[in-house]
Amino acid sequence: MEFKSLVAVFILMLSLSCKGQNKVNHSPPNIVWIVSEDNSKHYLQLFDKNGIETPNIEALAKEGVQFNRAFSNAPVCSVARSTIISGCYAPRTGSQFHRRSKLVPMPDSLQMFPAYLREAGYYTVNNSKEDYNFIKSDNVWDESSSKGTWKNRKDNQPFFYVHNIGTTHESRVHFPESDIEDAPTAANVDDYTVQPTHPNTKLFRYTNARYRDKIAEMDGQLGEVVKALEADGQLENTFIFYYGDHGGVLPGSKGYLYETGLHVPMVVRIPENYRDMVDLKRESQTDRFVSFIDLAPTVLNLAGIEIPEQIDGKSFLGKGVDAEKLNEENVTYGYADRFDEKYDMVRSVRKGKYKYIRNFNPFNFDGLMNEYRYKQAAYGEWEEMYEEGKLNEVQSAFFKSRAPEMLFDVENDPYETTNLAIDSKFGTTLKEMRGLLNDWISGMPDLSFYPEFYLVENAFDNPVKFGRNHKGDIQDYITTANLMLEDATAVQAQLKELLRSSDPWQRYWALIVCSSFGDEVKALTPAIKKIAQNDVQGINRVRAAEFLGLTKVADPAPVMLEALYSAKYETEALLILNSVVLLNSHAYGYKFTIDQDRINPDFMGEKSEVLSRTQFLSAQTN
Structure with missing residues (x-):
């Protein structure tokens, strides 16, 4: 028995040696x-x-x-x-x-x-x-x-x-x-279920089948x-x-x-x-x-x-x-910033079956105009049905402002329709997922806590070095941005101080937080009006006007348009126009009459995204 064991050990060692040799010789x-x-x-x-x-x-x-x-x-x-x-x-x-x-x-x-x-x-x-x-x-x-x-x-x-x-x-x-009618699909239009966030229309069923082709x-x-x-x-x-x-x-x-x-x-x-x-x-x-x-x-x-x-x-x-x-x-992270002319800032983390999405500009809505997206007929029909009141609550969410943080069980809710972040039973999970995301964005660090136009001018010769040198500042901006996850009354005094900060990007994030709270922080309106008129950063004047427009305190158009006409950078103009399109949308309905001749002509080339935005807005006005 002992001899057999020795033979077995020898054969095993020889086998392992051969395998190792094969690997080396690959x-x-x-x-x-x-x-x-x-x-x-x-x-x-x-x-x-x-x-x-x-x-x-x-x-x-x-x-x-x-x-x-x-x-x-x-x-x-x-x-x-x-x-x-x-x-x-x-x-x-x-x-x-x-x-x-x-x-x-x-x-x-x-x-x-x-x-x-x-x-x-x-x-x-x-x-x-x-x-x-x-x-x-x-x-x-x-x-x-x-x-x-x-x-x-x-x-x-x-x-x-x-x-x-x-x-x-x-x-x-x-x-x-x-x-x-003219181009039937090989795939049967009735073989594929329309996802619950979409209206179950002939056009959506056809688009489903055509894409499967x-x-x-x-x-x-x-x-x-x-x-x-x-x-x-x-x-x-x-x-x-x-x-x-x-x-x-x-x-x-x-x-x-x-x-x-x-x-x-x-x-x-x-x-x-x-x-x-x-x-x-x-x-x-x-x-x-x-x-x-x-x-x-x-x-x-x-x-x-x-x-x-x-x-x-x-x-x-x-x-x-x-x-x-x-x-x-079992963890993966995601990011979404600007897509062509449409700005947003969203981050996500999925761990196992749970998905956490952090909307840093929650007053934006998913369906905000993006010209290339809306070349698809289904997008237009979806929006039209929303405006006509023909959608249910789940289908309408795409055209409404979002919660700052959303939590989904994607195994049981694969199309992310039920936000568990508002359910106290998931408080522990929410806190864990929020912590994972905060550790990730601060650890990178995430450069998007500065506006793109500022990064282009100050960071993009060496973005990683810029991030290392400004990691502490970015952490401070993250802390400010996360005030929107707290009780509005509890952080109102802190926001008032941040609106007076000497750091323009602290003011920038404080204004975004105020817009996320809306009417809950209307007591800060006088301070925000001063920023709208006097801030040295045009984009901060725009963010202040955005708050005033969202809360229906004042027409944001004069401040926003003046900032647009004085914008020094193309991506600055594009970010301003994003707020213009939001406040011009069906949710708010403010009117913006843009004089294209007053916009820096360098921003208005044939394929310019600034030109695309202004043409869309002109069509809305007409």
Whole structure:
């Protein structure tokens, strides 16, 4: 018995030695990303019963791993892709605005991660969308174009190839309503449930089906890439990642921090020749949380490259990954700032089944005009039905001001319709989630506590350094912003002091807090009127006028328009116009007659977002 045991130990040691030797002798694997634009997990039957079949993606899952909890950190392409290419949270690096008003440098000595692959001997190819908010160096891609292919590499050279599929992009649902009759869908319009936040109309049912047609088309295109790898003899040498670049395009998804904007499909096919490199088995599923900040370190780890310390994410596949510890990962963070001409500032954290959303400008409403969003016919119908009083409470929420903080049980309430933050039974959970988010935004630190125009002029030459140097100030602004979570009466005296602060951004945040309270702090009106007339910062005069308009104390138009005409920076004008559009909306109805000739002509170029806003407002006036 003892001899048999010794033999067994010897065989086991020999086996382990052989496995270790195989790992050492591995040449680096190929890595391919196939990325579909603008679709959350909700459209694919593999992830959601309300989705359509995607046989090619399903085939990848059968030979790999299905990630049921994969998340973009931002619900729009440039910010999501900037997060991916850097492995860093965008509000820390100054890459959080879509579209960028100024490209920012990569943080410190960090490079876009494909540059490390090139240095290690990989052939790096992007076909073909980049859309980064960072300044790109020449050492990132060997090829980056619509003709890019791994086939141009040297013999036996490993490759990293990104294939972008635009078939599912938001623009694919910019169709005339006449298409409902003239362009029937392959998918049955009655096979898919309209989500509860939307009206169950013919147009919404058609849009649901039409988009699922695009998902099916995208799946076929993905299959062609896989076939090309197989024909080239590279399939079993290649890790294939499929994921959506952020959430979907149905109204209230792309551009918003709801699950439909962040929760993406992700599958990783594990090649036969590299099965020993990962801790997960083929044809398995995992609920471990992975975010876009984790993609760069994961690729570097699979390639055997040291992960730079400046990266915020962590590897979820490859050598050194602790499977048990990783399975405990259940937290992801999200951010939303400017989308084209529409400003907001929202942050989110999901832990397990709970999702916490922090609205830092809660008086804004989700449906505030964004020209590109409203090119989709369903958006227009949704708004029109709201104005006509044809929506229920859940469907109407999109056009109403929001609570400063919202808490959802996304497993039982997947479309985030019931705010548990107002339910005392969830007080402990609310406090925990609030703490997680505050620790994260202060730890980065989050640069968006300064207005974008100020960052462009003062921070964007080196955003990370600026954040380090101003971390204490940002923490103070966070503390001020969080006063809106307290009882208005209890913090009124403190707000009065902050309105007199010598720091303009303390005054800025104190004014936003006052607007969040509205009539509850009307006693501060005299102090706020003085700011509206005398503050040296035009944007503070606007924020003060915003309070006066929201509380119906005074017409905000004269102050706001004068600030607009004297704005020194384009993004300053754009932020002012955001408040103008809010107070011009159906909720408030103030009239703004804008003299475009008095706006700085440098802000009014053909594709200017300032021009877009003023044209919209002129149409409203007429």
